[in-house]
Amino acid sequence: MKVHFIAIGGSAMHNLALALQHKGYEITGSDDIIYEPSKSRLADKGLLPQEFGWFPDKITANLDAVILGMHAKPDNPELLRAQELGLKIYSYPEFLYEQSKEKTRVVIGGSHGKTTITSMILHVLDYHGIAVDYMVGAQLEGFDRMVHLTKENDFIVLEGDEYLSSPIDRRPKFHLYRPNIALLSGIAWDHINVFPTYEGYVEQFKIFVDSIVEGGSIAYNEEDEEVKKVVEASENSIRKLPYGTPDYFVDGGTTYLETPEGPLPIAVFGAHNLNNLAGAKWICQNMGVDEADFYEAIASFKGASKRLEKIAESDYAVVFKDFAHSPSKVAATTRAVKEQYPDRKLVACLELHTYSSLNAEFLKEYRGALDTADYAVVYYSPEAVEIKGLEQVTEQQISDAFQRKDLQVFTDAGSFREWLFSQAKEPANFLLMSSGNYGGLDFGQVKSVMV
Known part of the structure; x- marks a missing residue:
């Protein structure tokens, strides 16, 4: 079976491509940009596109199926060609x-x-x-x-x-x-x-x-x-x-x-x-x-990647990384770390990164989400708000939303990194919650500096 992936580089899409190749299918794909680890994993199996971009000539009548990723646009040239040829086009879940x-x-x-x-x-x-x-x-x-x-x-x-x-x-x-x-x-x-x-x-x-x-x-x-x-x-x-x-x-x-x-x-x-x-x-x-x-x-299950993942530990500190970003996840994750180490100071750092979390109206849903932390920190990028086409939110709006007078808010990635590393060697646990990376924070450096 011959299957072509439009936007093969996505986390889910490239894994499906690898799975189908393993099953014996003939796989091709395109994308305009592919990040790690997808890039290396596709290259290792010979599935990395030779050049990035969209190429309608890759879409031919002998394809059995085309799988369309969310990263593609409705007017994608390869998609339009597949529709023109009457090929079977599937979404990932289909x-x-x-x-x-x-x-x-x-x-x-x-x-x-x-x-x-x-x-x-x-x-x-x-x-x-x-x-x-x-x-x-x-x-x-x-x-x-x-x-x-x-x-x-x-x-x-x-x-x-x-x-x-x-x-x-x-x-x-x-x-x-x-x-x-x-x-x-x-x-x-x-x-x-x-x-x-x-x-x-x-x-x-x-x-x-x-x-x-x-x-x-x-x-x-x-x-x-x-x-x-x-x-x-x-x-x-x-x-x-x-x-x-x-x-x-x-x-x-x-x-x-x-x-x-x-x-x-x-x-x-x-x-x-x-x-x-x-x-x-x-x-x-x-x-x-x-x-x-x-x-x-x-008893031997250690957790899923990026879910309360322990990235550094010493006798006096533990640093956790977690994918939590929605209000309910942030509250549950913060509470869990404090419950596990009740006698140790907890510094909870949250990046507001998603469309929802950067919406001025939705921010109100975060009320109390960081209450169980001893110190609460929020980082967000005004540039990310602009890229998403949202109305700019202010530091005051964020403080008001979380209902913590002592909340620290950072809008500059360098300033946040300097502050975080200044806390090194303190007897405390650190919880880094984000679906992003705090504007390019090197988690390897976090591991070497923080404990």
Whole structure:
């Protein structure tokens, strides 16, 4: 099968390209720019385009499929050529469904926790030698790719993102998978550039629950009121399996999970991660892993990349990096680190980087998000606000939004870096939360300087 990728360099797209090549497909692709690590990974497999740009002559009638990435525009020259030739054009999730429609599809949805829960499930299955297909939004230790597709595996585990499918398909990705087994972890308003109202955002999760195949099941976080309301109101003929945060305690900087066999030390921490673990357990049990085997495997799970990732540690300090950027994630992550190290000062640093977080109206959603930190710092780039075409926000607006009089706000990347490094050797934990990189912060340098 011959497949061409328009915008092959994206994180998800290049992983799908690698997976299909591994499956034996003939792959070509284009992009106008490709960053690391996608660039090196594609080059290693001979899939890196010889030159960057869009080349309609790459689109020929003998292609079996064209896969369109979100990075492309609706007027992309290669897309227009594919439409002119009447080729089959798939979005990323559409193609994944085509690859898995004869399998049992397990889809993990929610505003937060998706990647961690999916990663936990895959870790447990891999630990016990259970082979499945999968798509997950982070690189996992011991896994070659973020996407794996075969002909023979019975199950596929999919992280169900609610963001749009492609430039010409405005449906959320998780609407297209039609799960047999599903999970819904939480609902907290996000992607306001696509879903400008809270009600419109919640509606996407209602559609997701109703898309579960008849006779299927959904595990849902009953501690999230919106999730509970959405799932329990659905008239879809499915099994509804509630879960909540299990009992646990923290002792000496280690979290212990209460199990029928006694306390179990685990590597992840924070109430939100224990809640994620409970959801992962439900799904694994639905896939044939019994409770005791789940606990045995989960004890060695160290977390997904960029999710409370420990990047430096000494006797007096730990530096964590986390992908948290939405208000609910920021609050949960900050609370988790403080709970794990209650006697140590916590310095929480947040970069406002996404469209939502830089929106003056949406900023109000961050109220209290950094309250559990001893010191709270926010960095944002006025240039990023301008590039996104948003109305400029002021330092005062940010301070007012977080409702912390002692909040420090930085707008210059160099000044933030100097301040951060000036805190080196202080007995404190540092939490760096962002979906960006603080204007070019070198995390390798952070590791060498901070501890």
